[in-house]
């Protein structure tokens with residue numbers, strides 16, 4: 001459906017969290033999507049790879065996990081991000 | 096290192112939807128989001144519904160990819176209308192609604208209807224700050240719609256299902272009860288109103304429901 005919108009939201013949130021945590025590089029993003037969310041995993045990955053081209057996030061590995069229980073069935077959220085911390089480079093890398 | 100984030104991907108949309116809700120709550124205005132396939136009869140439903148309300152108290156936000164045809168149809172019935180052209184986007188988002196509200200006179204309104212872009216999949220994901228979400232399905236769209244596509248989010252996130260074009264039943268080989276049963280399987284709380292936006296058949300139940308819900312005399 002609107003994977004590019006989702007990808008750009010993921011990128012924005014990741015950038016903010018990376019800044020807050022002084023990460024110089026983000027290597028993996030784990031998102032959880034409800035089984036009814038109609039998110040196509042392949043096109044979400046493709047969309048993110050198209051827009052995540054700044055050095056601090058280029059080549060990031062997106063992991064999409066399906067959730068399907070109780071009230072979370074429609075939710076889509078970023079579960080975690082993984083990356084490298086490097087005090088010197090952190091601010092500059094993704095300013 | 097790994098950082099727990101736990102943030103909704105569409106949190107930007109969610110927070111603007113909350114803003115929209117706040118603006119309207121302050122004015123005592125209810126917001127209704129109408130979702131349905133192209134041609135299911137969203138505009139026709141609005142036209143007939145307007146005849147049962149005071150059009151001056153109704154605002155309408157028309158979401159279309161292009162053109163102002165639908166806006167003109169409801170404007171001619173006396174409702175204030177804002178047209179949003181999404182220029183290709185398959186859904187409305189909360190920010191579009193927030194901007195549209197700046198072009199509506201809110202002081203005299205009781206209810207604002209949003210006609211979302213004709214599409215059953217994408218609009219469901221974007222909360223617009225609505226108090227009521229309704230889905231319009233017409234009998235000419237064929238069988239097993241609720242389970243087939245699948246766009247169950249549209250059904251599970253809505254409170255009302257309008258089954259439109261029942262005037263065509265004699266001409267169709269369609270199992271209306273089966274469609275309703277499938278939709279109820281996804282969302283048992285769904286209020287279902289089979290009606291015709293052409294003849295007005297079945298409208299009394301729908302009008303009574305919305306008037307009661309929003310305390311409109």
Ligand SMILES: Nc1nc2c(ncn2[C@@H]2O[C@H](COP(=O)(O)OP(=O)(O)OP(=O)(O)O)[C@@H](O)[C@H]2O)c(=O)[nH]1
Pocket residue numbers: 131132133134135136137138139140165212213214259260261262263290291292293294
């Ligand atoms: N027979 C019959 N025709 C209907 C009914 N409701 C709508 N129509 C017709 O169906 C066609 C589409 O109706 P619209 O109200 O324009 O549908 P829509 O959902 O607003 O379409 P989009 O805005 O393009 O997505 C029109 O030709 C209507 O006259 C109905 O209850 N019965």
Ligand SMILES: [Mg+2]
Pocket residue numbers: 137138139165210
């Ligand atoms: Mg229309």
